[in-house]
Amino acid sequence: MTVIVNWNFERRPPHSRQAATLMDRVVAQRPDVICLTEAHDGSTASIGGYEIADRGATWSNNRRDGERLVLLWSPSPWWGVEATGNADTSTGGYISGVTETPAGAMRVIGICAPHHAASQVGAAENARQWTEQVAFWNGLAKLIAPRDRSIPTVLLGDFNQYVPRIWGSKAAHAAMLAALDDLRVATGGPIIGIDEPTIDHVAHTPDLVPQQVFGLSRFDDDGRALSDHFGVVARFARPDMR
Structure with a gap:
């Protein structure tokens, strides 16, 4: 069984109370792969292992130097890394990147898609709503289509869309589905334990079978918000390894 955790940390720095509590909840799942979005460089430093990250686009004037739009962690080294x-x-x-997991070598693709009103800081003009996201999915399709399909693949992170679509741009949703191609979304509909749909998804190739998908609360024990996103846990098996 391969355990994957996906969570948007809402830009919480590693030393903050919120990030420390979030990481405690992540580690409690004994994950083999972690994807954090809107996190910081070194967010997983306290648990060892290997972290790769991408700074990505800048949508805010108050962004800190250490912020990373998407970060991946594994207890095993990464190879074939692309940013x-x-x-x-x-x-x-x-x-x-590719890393070793209980299901064997796995290609893990971490993303943080632009939100519907995203516009890059410093651009000559503000982008129209959804255009940045459509451009992202169209670009992503070019990157993942030629991948080595002999390696099981998981694509996860903040998609900034519900699956199935609840609201928003039909064009952006179509662009997302086209980019996913043969990848299946394991996190569609209400998430067990939260009873709400998520925009933080885990998609996978057909050679991986989701055994369990559930959510982790975004509130601490006193009811205070740790993030504006809840966490998602997905447990996968290979059909020939169950």
């Missing part, structure tokens, strides 16, 4: 670094996904965040 945004090109025009294809420059409107959001993208980091990809």
Whole structure:
């Protein structure tokens, strides 16, 4: 069984009370792969292992130097690492790498898609709503289509869309589905334990079978918000390894 945790940390720095509590909840799941969005460089430093991250696009004037739109962690080293670094996904965040998991070698693609009103700081004009996200999905499709399909793949992070679509741009939703191609979304509909749909998704190739998907509360024991997103846990098996 391979355990994957996906959570948007709402820009909480590692030394903050909120981030420390969030990481405690992540570690309690004994994950094999972690994806954090809107986190910081070194967010997983307290648990060792190997972290790769992408700074991604800048949508806010008050962004700190250490902020990363998307970060991946594994207890095993990463190889074949790719980050945004090109025009294809420059409107959001993208980091990809291969690591060893209980299900064998796995390609993990972490993303943070632009929110519907995202507009990059310093641009000559403000972007129209949803255009940054459509551009991101179109670029992502170019990056993931030629991947090595002999390696099981998980694509996860903040999609900034519900699956199935509840509201928002039909064009952006169509662009997302086209980019996913053969990847199946394991996190569609209300999430067990939270009873709400999520915009933080885990998609996977058909050679991975989701055994369990559930949510982690975004509130601490005193009812204070730790993040504006709840966490998502997905447990996967290979059909030939169950």
